[in-house]
Amino acid sequence: MMKRTVLTTLALGMLLTGGPLTPVRSVFADAMLADFDYPHEVGTFEFTSQGQKMAMAYMDIPPSGAGNGGTVVLLHGKNFCGATWESVIQPLTLAGYRVVVPDQVGFCKSTKPAAYQFGLHQLAANTHALLEQAGVRDPIVMGHSMGGMLAMRYALMYPNQTSALVLVNPIGLEDWKAKGVPVTTVDQLYQGELKTNAEGIKRYQLNTYYAGEWRSDYDRWVEMLAGMYKGDDGDLVAWNQALTSDMVFMQPVVHELQNIQVPTLLMIGERDNTAIGKDRAPEDVAARLGNYKELARETANRIPGARLVTFPNLGHSPQVQAPEEFNAALLENLGQVSARE
Structure with missing residues (x-):
């Protein structure tokens, strides 16, 4: 039976914004998001990886009308799911694209293994296998946050099978460890993940994703994330989140930006301040991290x-924060990113 819990963020909201925020009700409590509706039908790709049977959930949405022959693959971030792309899917299909939206292994509606060697290259290989099974050739690969890191790795691994790359506030544009963020263990990360709750999620998202301004429609994404931790297998969710936190910290792609060979579009909310491990870094180090206004230009130049x-x-989630503005810019510029002949 689904657990129903009310977690109050009223005091937090007053502290951060000077006024009350609507409390978030964590009405979902399932590690596989069984009770959380996605905007389109969800299929399952079953495969074997590292000797284990895996299942990747994904949405595969056809274009409206005849279509333009292109496919856009949307890759979610670490604190996101395929469903978080819902405001982007329809504009793309109306523009004639087929859209494929997977949940990566370890996340959301996909398998959460108790033991797995997570790597961006492994997730890219899993995604490539899904796309081959679905008959997708030469996709436009579009990634947000951690999904941006993954999209870059995908393009580096499969340059001749990627027609274009779109990066939406990707993380990994700086090497946090090299800049002075202390290394921590997976066990320590896991203990931190076990403390995850709706209040903490909302506090982080308010200041990082939405530039200090909260709307009630953001509550759904807090419910989605918090609900996975509240389910019977919430400890397994926390373990997978710890493993993937270690993955993104230890596998920066910033040193390989100059090797990306596919046409690339960068879409950056400049009030983003995301930096993995910033909360455990010395104050002077933390102050220099996550400057997306500078990182965006450095990355575009490389x-x-x-x-x-x-x-x-x-902020960090421009496609959620301002979908009309974001989608207009996406479609205008996507057409100007040269596709592979």
Whole structure:
């Protein structure tokens, strides 16, 4: 039976914004998001990886009308799911694209293994296998947050099978460890993940994803994430989150940006301040991390021929925070990113 818990963020909201926020009700409590509706039908890709049977959930949405022959693959971030792309899917299908949206192993509606060697290269290989099974050739790979790191790795691994790359506030644009963030163990990360609750999620998202301004429609994404931790297998969710936190910290892609060979579009909310491990870094180090206004330009200069679009007033999740503005910019610039002949 689904657990129903009410977690109050009223005091937190007053502290952060000077006024009350609507409390978040964690009405979902299932590690596989069985009770959380996705915007389109969810299929399952079954495969074997590292000697284990795996299942990747994914949405596969056809284009409206005849279509333009292109496919966009949307890769979610670490604190996100495929469903978080819901405001982007329809504009893409209306523009004629087929859209494929997977949940990666370890996340959301996909398998959460008790033991798995997580790597960006492994997740890229899993995604490639899914796309081959689905008959997708030469997709536009679009990733947000951790999904941006994964999209870059995918393009580096499969340059001749990627028609374009779209990066939405990707993490991994700086090497946090090299900049002074202390290394920690998976066990320590796991203990921290076990403390995850709706209040903490909302506090983090308010200041990082939405530039200090909260709307009630964001509550659904807090419910989604918090609900996985509240389910009977919440400890397994926490363990997978710890393993993937270690993955993104230890596998920066920033040192390989110049090797990306596919046409690239960068879409950056400049009020983002995401930096993995910033909370455990010395104060002087933390102050220098997550400066996306600078990171965006540095990254665009290093990726050959990259096109940069910025949103000065938006945070880490511009596609959620301002979907109309974001989608208009996406469609305008996507058409100008040269596709592979």
